[in-house]
Amino acid sequence: MDRTVINYLTNLVHDAPFIPVPTLSTENKQFFQIDPNFGKGTFRILKFDSSLILILIADFTPNETMEKITEVSEKYLEISQFETESSSFKVGGRKLNNVEKGIYCYLNTEKKTYTYCETNKPVKFTKIILTKEYFDTFLKLKYDDFEYEKAKILNSYLLKTQNSPQLNFIFQQIRESQAEGKILPLYLESKVMELLSIIITRLEEKEKNISVVLTKKDKQNLKRVVSAMKKDLSVHIDGLELSKIALISPARFQLAFRKYYGVPPYEYLKELRLNKALLLLKNPEYKISTIAKKVGYTHRTFC
The missing domain is CATH 2.60.120.10 (Jelly Rolls)
Structure with missing residues (x-):
């Protein structure tokens, strides 16, 4: 050794x-x-x-x-x-x-x-x-x-x-x-x-004052939500759909997601998209408009 x-x-x-x-x-x-x-x-x-x-x-x-x-x-x-x-x-x-x-x-x-x-x-x-x-x-x-x-x-x-x-x-x-x-x-x-x-x-x-308590099952379902986000970043998924994947009510879902990941669901999805764009920008064959579509934006501002 x-x-x-x-x-x-x-x-x-x-x-x-x-x-x-x-x-x-x-x-x-x-x-x-x-x-x-x-x-x-x-x-x-x-x-x-x-x-x-x-x-x-x-x-x-x-x-x-x-x-x-x-x-x-x-x-x-x-x-x-x-x-x-x-x-x-x-x-x-x-x-x-x-x-x-x-x-x-x-x-x-x-x-x-x-x-x-x-x-x-x-x-x-x-x-x-x-x-x-x-x-x-x-x-x-x-x-x-x-x-x-x-x-x-x-x-x-x-x-x-x-x-x-x-x-x-x-x-x-x-x-x-x-x-x-x-x-x-x-x-x-x-x-x-x-x-x-x-x-x-x-x-x-990291936010410590969110009172929601997460069970092991909640955490597993939140990970399923992130997997759904990653599956196709060009597709728009609203908060209601995400809460259904997590098997949590919409209001509790927002709190649970922020408690576990430290940011709201939309902010997390935005980071996924920005990171994907960052990697795609390294490929000179892709135009900005093409990259924007691949990560779910219909214009070139990436915001």
Whole structure:
């Protein structure tokens, strides 16, 4: 079992079908190309002088299913943005989970984690690895008692805000950064701090005075509502229809949704649409009018 997550992940590519590209690599950035016999695409590792943070950026398509088994004894937090849906994972003996597009959080449980990338399907993600030491030093100084042991609340929050345009935009800035040399780790750490600051600030500001009590069934039905929203963002669904999906009265639905997700239903749907538009704008083949229709707007203002 590897002693540190940074060492494990830094050395991981040497056991995988990736070939170093020295001409594109620097002290703080390692650039790899997948072996042509195994697929096409690239993999980048962005390193920090402190060795407490690591960023992994993948953009490749394997021509056969790739499996990665991770078992690290060190405690760490992983915050990831997936732009594709071709990956799956399981922790220990648990069931296999498919990864959807969006932002995820993983707290290492020191159990074996199995990750799979499917044959001939693109894999595109950005992962931020934060060690326990980073939480208990840098973050604790900035946010008083916010230490690693409280990081599980980040996990709960990010599961509900996977499609936050603000958070996804920061991941895009990290992914597309043109900074080089000593400026690169400074820029990246500022983005990581911005990401965590937004999450922690929103957690502190979360509405606490909503009196509605949510049962386990209520929470399951609210998740069904979000699934219905995501199914087709070009379709208009009013609050009455959403409350019927949640099996809750319209008045209670508004309170329940805000209690669980921190924002009203329309605001959540608006964030889903803005994030989808953000991703579609990266494709030069789409016109603004086309993107607007795909996310449910009939004009170009996206508001």
